[in-house]
Amino acid sequence: MKIELTKNQQKLKDELKEYFSSLLNKELLSEMSDPQFFEGGGPEFKKALKIMGRDGWIGLSWPKEFGGKEFTPIEQYIFVEEIMRTGFPFPFLTTESVGPMIAQYGSDWAKETIAKSILRGETIFAIGYSEPNAGTDLASLKTQALPDKEGFKINGQKIWTSLANYADYIWLAARTNNEVKKHKGISMFIVPTDNDGFSYTPIQTLGDVTTNMTYYDDIYVSKDNLVGELNSGWDLITSQLNLERLALVNHGPVDELYHQLLSLAKITKVDSKNVLSDIDWVKSNFAKIYSGLETLKLICWKQVWGMENNVLSMTDASLAKIYGSEYFIEAYRMMMEIFGELSIVRDDSLSILNSRLERMYRTASILTFGGGTNEVQRDIISMAGLLMPRSR
Amino acid sequence: MDFSSSSEEKLIRESLKKLLESFSSEDYLKKFDSHRYDPALLSELIDNGFLVDQDTNKINFDVIKILSEELGYSNSPLNPSALVSDVLITLQESSFKGLSEILKDLLSNKLYSYTSALNEPLNFEIESPKVNGKLSNKGYELSGTKILSYNLDIAKKALISFITDDGVYLALIETDQLEITTLDVTSKAPYSKLNLDGVIVSKESIINKSGEGLYLLKDIYARRVLIQASLARGMVLKMLELTAAYTSEREQFDRPIGSFQAVSHRAANMFIDHQELDLNLQQASYLYSSGSDLENQILNLKYITGNVLHRTSYAAQHLHGGMGVAKEYPLWRYCLSAKEHEIINGNSSSALEALSKNITLNQ
Numbered sequence: 001m002k003i004e005l006t007k008n009q010q011k012l013k014d015e016l017k018e019y020f021s022s023l024l025n026k027e028l029l030s031e032m033s034d035p036q037f038f039e040g041g042g043p044e045f046k047k048a049l050k051i052m053g054r055d056g057w058i059g060l061s062w063p064k065e066f067g068g069k070e071f072t073p074i075e076q077y078i079f080v081e082e083i084m085r086t087g088f089p090f091p092f093l094t095t096e097s098v099g100p101m102i103a104q105y106g107s108d109w110a111k112e113t114i115a116k117s118i119l120r121g122e123t124i125f126a127i128g129y130s131e132p133n134a135g136t137d138l139a140s141l142k143t144q145a146l147p148d149k150e151g152f153k154i155n156g157q158k159i160w161t162s163l164a165n166y167a168d169y170i171w172l173a174a175r176t177n178n179e180v181k182k183h184k185g186i187s188m189f190i191v192p193t194d195n196d197g198f199s200y201t202p203i204q205t206l207g208d209v210t211t212n213m214t215y216y217d218d219i220y221v222s223k224d225n226l227v228g229e230l231n232s233g234w235d236l237i238t239s240q241l242n243l244e245r246l247a248l249v250n251h252g253p254v255d256e257l258y259h260q261l262l263s264l265a266k267i268t269k270v271d272s273k274n275v276l277s278d279i280d281w282v283k284s285n286f287a288k289i290y291s292g293l294e295t296l297k298l299i300c301w302k303q304v305w306g307m308e309n310n311v312l313s314m315t316d317a318s319l320a321k322i323y324g325s326e327y328f329i330e331a332y333r334m335m336m337e338i339f340g341e342l343s344i345v346r347d348d349s350l351s352i353l354n355s356r357l358e359r360m361y362r363t364a365s366i367l368t369f370g371g372g373t374n375e376v377q378r379d380i381i382s383m384a385g386l387l388m389p390r391s392r
Numbered sequence: 393m394d395f396s397s398s399s400e401e402k403l404i405r406e407s408l409k410k411l412l413e414s415f416s417s418e419d420y421l422k423k424f425d426s427h428r429y430d431p432a433l434l435s436e437l438i439d440n441g442f443l444v445d446q447d448t449n450k451i452n453f454d455v456i457k458i459l460s461e462e463l464g465y466s467n468s469p470l471n472p473s474a475l476v477s478d479v480l481i482t483l484q485e486s487s488f489k490g491l492s493e494i495l496k497d498l499l500s501n502k503l504y505s506y507t508s509a510l511n512e513p514l515n516f517e518i519e520s521p522k523v524n525g526k527l528s529n530k531g532y533e534l535s536g537t538k539i540l541s542y543n544l545d546i547a548k549k550a551l552i553s554f555i556t557d558d559g560v561y562l563a564l565i566e567t568d569q570l571e572i573t574t575l576d577v578t579s580k581a582p583y584s585k586l587n588l589d590g591v592i593v594s595k596e597s598i599i600n601k602s603g604e605g606l607y608l609l610k611d612i613y614a615r616r617v618l619i620q621a622s623l624a625r626g627m628v629l630k631m632l633e634l635t636a637a638y639t640s641e642r643e644q645f646d647r648p649i650g651s652f653q654a655v656s657h658r659a660a661n662m663f664i665d666h667q668e669l670d671l672n673l674q675q676a677s678y679l680y681s682s683g684s685d686l687e688n689q690i691l692n693l694k695y696i697t698g699n700v701l702h703r704t705s706y707a708a709q710h711l712h713g714g715m716g717v718a719k720e721y722p723l724w725r726y727c728l729s730a731k732e733h734e735i736i737n738g739n740s741s742s743a744l745e746a747l748s749k750n751i752t753l754n755q
Contacts, residue, residue: 002394003678009393074393266754275754283748290751291692291744298671302395309396319664375653381663382656386636389651 041166053121081252207363249324315385428469464626478508560605698740
């Protein structure tokens with residue numbers, strides 16, 4: 001048992017901190033605070049992504065033979081932690097999930113054109129999984145890809161297709177066989193967003209994050225756009241979950257906020273004698289946040305250690321999802337209590353950390369239902385972890 | 393980073409499980425329901441080298457933690473903390489000259505002859521004793537009271553703490569002339585009260601040099617919390633297993649009650665609580681064994697231990713319905729022990745307050 005980062009892992013952490021502090025210049029930071037670019041897609045974001053591609057910071061999880069760094073899960077976690085601390089909307093799903101799958105299972109065209117372009121930081125994907133009637137039960141999706149000439153014709157509708165407003169492609173799950181069990185008849189496609197049959201309507205959300213409804217109307221794609229074997233898309237979808245586990249409840253962003261707010265509370269005067277952190281209940285809130293943060297960090301570390309050693313259980317993953325997402329809600333609440341009314345003020349002169357805290361609070365609720373709702377995660381724990389009967 | 397158990401640890405755990413099997417049947421445990429102390433078990437553990445390594449004559453704290461987990465799991469009527477962790481390890485670490493005699497006595501007589509008396513009424517920080525020592529010609533004259541001293545009524549010597557003008561001191565004193573009153577506590581653990589008014593502590597019985605007392609007490613507190621969390625880990629795991637098994641069997645409305653999400657989700661929350669305790673215990677244990685500064689982790693562990701013991705024992709009772717409180721079913725003993733360990737050596741709220749002061753300290 002050895003529960004700490006190795007010297008090399010700590011060195012990587014320090015290296016990343018230094019790199020990101022030089023990458024995030026004034027222009028980029030200004031763009032990141034603009035609601036229309038919260039999810040990326042602005043000119044400074046695109047510029048920064050290309051620089052990261054040039055400097056070899058894209059493709060961390062990719063095998064070396066495909067031009068990646070082949071980082072271990074713990075190293076990947078550290079990367080995700082450090083970049084999430086900065087608030088930069090790094091397109092993990094494109095670079096670390098879709099990218100390596102295309103590099104490994106894509107056609108020659110996809111490998112040569114798309115995968116390499118992702119590595120250069122020039123191509124962004126949006127994920128087309130959920131549908132209005134296929135959310136937690138994703139395998140019920142109905143978007144169809146029917147054989148047509150030498151390729152496929154795609155028709156259907158997706159929801160919560162984040163980044164589709166500026167993505168170059170959709171990583172699309174479509175039904176290619178209706179005759180088999182629902183998990184067995186799904187295939188994955190690369191769908192260009194500049195196709196005439198593609199359209200989207202934005203969905204504005206509580207956290208000022210824009211996501212999209214996307215429509216696929218008689219879109220023809222060639223066989224080259226199929227990734228992996230026909231009808232084996234479910235395996236690709238589930239293999240992507242590993243990455244989600246690294247990013248979804250990563251402790252980095254809350255840890256960053258905690259330290260920033262603690263420093264601020266120690267110098268923020270509430271009267272002539274006292275600062276904010278002198279107040280008893282403020283101290284108590286900080287201690288509760290600290291306690292949860294320690295647990296979350298350990299849960300995440302154990303999870304990546306499990307991934308690295310091939311001992312990650314379903315229950316560990318579900319536990320991390322539940323603990324992290326529910327902790328975020330509580331932690332942001334307690335942080336906002338500490339700064340009181342100022343937490344919800346957006347005015348530049350009064351806002352706390354440029355309203356980042358308040359914004360994070362508004363986006364946090366997505367995590368308790370997104371990525372597999374917490375009720376289903378608790379079902380998994382009771383069945384797989386406690387061997388209790390299946391819930392009905 | 394490594395979260396795995398070593399093969400040595402697994403071996404120790406297996407041997408302990410095997411040994412404890414014959415000391416934890418329902419019929420056997422019933423014998424201790426009015427006084428939860430099992431001297432035969434202590435003797436067996438000493439014989440098998442689980443308390444003191446018989447080759448090196450040293451106490452291995454990692455083994456004591458595994459032992460505590462298994463004692464918690466089996467709900468055995470024995471807490472090694474006062475004897476082994478408070479007295480023996482403290483003496484081992486302070487290079488006390490009389491340690492070899494004490495170990496000899498322990499290994500030959502196999503009795504709980506040495507204990508500690510550190511807890512005080514309404515004092516939530518054992519590092520800051522309120523028992524006062526005034527310097528006199530004969531030594532220190534004490535005033536004050538200690539409570540919840542484990543097996544003090546049968547011990548020959550007790551490690552006590554007191555505050556003086558010169559700081560905190562620890563002394564190992566004879567118990568035969570002391571005013572000891574046995575206490576009837578809900579868990580029926582063998583606790584006593586000690587009146588120290590007028591007791592003279594000779595300078596020879598003091599085990600620490602001036603200025604080192606606080607350091608030793610902080611170390612004792614850290615080990616107490618680690619042992620308490622280990623006991624709790626075992627207890628919580630057993631309560632979780634009992635609950636999962638019971639709710640999978642018990643049927644209402646023609647189906648196992650565990651198939652109702654309201655039930656299974658509450659059990660899943662117990663699972664999450666167990667993991668929270670487990671991971672923080674592992675982290676604090678690692679930091680302790682590597683000699684790192686762990687004051688905040690220990691306070692956090694105490695905070696979590698109390699919370700988890702409270703939540704899981706109550707959830708286990710609730711999910712069992714009437715069986716959870718019936719004395720014909722084993723859960724009730726776990727619930728009483730859980731409350732005992734939630735509430736002694738400080739508690740979740742006091743630990744949180746101390747943690748909050750450390751965190752917000754303006755340095």
